[in-house]
Amino acid sequence: MPSAILTRGVSHRVENFTESVIREMTRLAMEYDAINLAQGFPDFAAPAFIKEAAIQAIRDEVNQYSVTWGDPALRQAIAEKYRRFYRMPIDPDRHVTVCCGATEAMISTLIALLNPGDETVIFEPFYENYGPDSILSGAHPRFVPLRGGPAGWNFDPQELAAAFNERTRAIIINTPNNPTGKVFTRSELEIIRDLCVRWDVLAITDEIYEHILYDGRQHIPLATLDGMAERTITISGVSKTFSVTGWRIGWALAPAALANGIRKVHDFLTVGAPAPLQIGAAHAINHGDDYCRNLSAEYELRRRWLVPPLQAAGFRCQWPEGAYYVLAGIEPFLSSAEETDEAFARRLVREIGVAGVPGSSFYHDPRLGRTQIRFCFPKQDATLNAAVERLRRLGAPAPPEAPAPAPRS
Ligand SMILES: Cc1ncc(COP(=O)(O)O)c(C=O)c1O
Structure with a gap:
């Protein structure tokens, strides 16, 4: 007979969480020994220069807690x-909080800055963590649809x-976007900026794919728009840029008054990010500009x-503008x-041997994603090749192929 403490179960806050699909x-x-194009992590090696720096840091006895809000060398590098x-203009001492990945930066920010x-x-579809994040912070999310079409994924201003409205405290923007691949343009960001200023609202931007952009697109941090530096929390990290999703190094950049709150939550949640890996990350950021600039070209090949094979197989999909996902x-x-x-x-996993993520994972109402699946492509040529071979077996009628987008000048 289970004890009373077990029958009472988990907290109300957590009981509606579904397991990550x-x-x-x-x-x-x-x-099923299927090719995993579901979870967004690379299956190729991380660059040697970041690994060597972390190994050296361990040899140098960087093995104890670092400063809670981040090793000074990493904050300086950021x-x-x-x-x-x-x-x-970022002050490493007042604006930067190094966290255990962008994931922790987001939840620490929401808990620090939002009230029930x-x-x-x-924007919806959204990266699946934002739903539980909102619940944990006690805030009520309002979803605004991004609609896909030949002109990409767009919202209605x-x-x-x-x-x-007067209860709105923050907007969450993820650009380049998971799962749609949308990259928000300057004019779209200006629309968002005008609303944030008008309603005195914070912007929390998840820019973890900032260096993965296609067709000559530019990443524009919302914080760089007039009037936004004082109301934007910019979140990013090394997971995706340097192919080290397991290192758990990310950060939140915020005005000092807000950073103070984020640092407190971060401290009580995790104490700090892994110390030697912070040194590795600092080295990568200090010496990785060329690497970052070449990253888009690498992902363009993938x-x-x-x-095109997805389109030829019969999936209806847009070319992503950034990040490394296709929502099909x-x-x-x-x-x-x-x-x-x-x-x-x-x-698809059982019969074809390819795994993707069901579209409903990215919507608050699962019905909205019922006709979609997300594939990711941070994979070796051989992995993608094998996946494409398998997907050909699906045998749907080939639709007219959408032309490849022209590079922007
Ligand atoms: C939009 C977005 N933000 C954050 C993350 C996670 O970042 P981190 O590994 O730094 O926690 C992901 C991972 O898939 C993501 O897609």
Whole structure:
């Protein structure tokens, strides 16, 4: 007979969390020996220069807690990077909080800055963590749709404006975007800026894919727009840029008054990010500008490797503008009106041997993602090649192929 403490179970806050579908797909992929294009992590080596620096740091006995909000060398490296890339004036002592990945930077920021009853504005589809993050912070999310079409994924400025009100405390923007691949343009960011200023709202930007951009697009940190530095929390990290998702190094850049709050939450949640890996990350940021500038070209090859075969196989998909995901329409493959995206994703693993993430994972109402699946492409040529070979077996009628986008000048 279970004890009373067990029958009472988990907290109300957590009881509605569903298990991450992404990790479930990874488990299923292993069970069926399928190619895992579900979880967004590279299957190739991290650059040697970042690994060597971390190994050296361990040899140098950097093995104890670092300063809670980040090793001074890493905070300095981050501040200088933002000055070099974006001309952002960042004070390493007052603005930077190094966290255990962008994931922890986001939840620490939300817990530090939101009160129960506050509202957040979130573009949908969204990176799946933002849902539980909102619940943990007690805020109520309002979703604004991004709609996919030949001109990419776009929002309706009137719908966005209608989501703001006197309870709105923050908007979360993820650019380059997971799962759509959207890169927000300057004019879109200006629309967001105008609303933030008008309603006195914070902007929390997740820029973890800042160095993965296609067709000549530029990443524009929202904090660089007039009037936004004092109300923006800029989140990023080394996970995706340097292919070290397991290192758990990210950061939040915030005005000092807000950084103080974020640092307190971060301290009580984690004490600090892994000390020797912070030194490795500092080295990578200090010496990685050329590497960062070449990253897009590397991922462009992978994008071209995956998108045309997906289209030829019958998936309806746009070319991503940034990041390393394709959110693809699966209507031609659904066996019946009852087959859900989750059922299709499971069938794809079992029968074809390729894992993706069911679209419903990226929506607050699962019905909205019912005809979509997300594939990621931070994978070796051989992995993508094998996935493409398998997807050809799906045998749906080939639709007219969307032309490759022209490079921007
Ligand atoms: C939009 C977005 N933010 C954050 C993360 C996680 O970043 P980190 O590894 O730094 O926690 C991911 C990982 O997939 C992501 O897609």
